[in-house]
Amino acid sequence: MVDLHNAGTFNADTGFKAGYLNELEKMIEKVLPNAMLKAKPNLESRIRTLKRDWSIVYDMLSGKNNSGFGWDEHRQLVVAEDAVWNSYISSHKEAAQFRHRSFPYYDQLTAIYAKDRATGKDAQTVADIIEEINVEDVAATNSHEERNDFHGSEADVSLDDMNLSATQPQPEPQLARNQGDSTFSKKKKKISDASDFSTSFNDAAALLAKNIRTVGLEISKSIASEVVIQQKSEMTIQESALKLYPTLCEVEGLTEDERYRTLSKIPDHPTQMLIFFSLPSAVRLEWVRRFLADH
Structure with missing residues (x-):
């Protein structure tokens, strides 16, 4: 989500534009090809x-009438005195979970959604958002169940087979309670499944972040090592170039013409220059003449 927001392609005042979930699915598939996470329902949920x-x-x-709360950047945690917590939780039950729980995504999500919470006609409270989420959940659940009921029924039912009487018998109270219990159990199971998925998603995200940090550290070390090696190599070549002319003058039998030709050519071949300095004095004359013949 942070990468998608930084890209800016799908940004909007309320978070993201329509279609961002499909783009997010593609991005996650690239880094976690085996996760099988889909835009709906996985990422959306x-x-x-x-x-x-x-x-x-x-x-x-950031609430208008709230005071006493602070943010511990190191622990990524909301902090406040016990009295402040107790007073706030008494009217905001949903906040109790964050009394001792960190929320490491706060800064990133603030960058994405803060405009959505600005004051004005479109401002939302926590209650508004939770109610909106619950309505979406119920709508999605009902839609899913209706599709299942439709496909599970027989398509060739005629009007004669249907009871169109306006005085259909109502279900007994006990039967209604049983149906209610069954519906509650189904919803409870769905909540449990969503919680399991949320945990798996968090674990996958944490593992990905850890791997990215590890790879980044290794790349940084590798680059630093290569830079040091390159700098040392350049220093060695520069030092050798400064000593080249005096050393050529010490080679017995080398003519002045050979000396200047070598001086003009060998700096263009740093490896050959290092080889020259590594040779014993007795063989340098022969080596220089072969070098000039080849170059």
């Missing part, structure tokens, strides 16, 4: 949860 949690923390720290 996780982002909805993150925005809800961020809104709770944001209101504690």
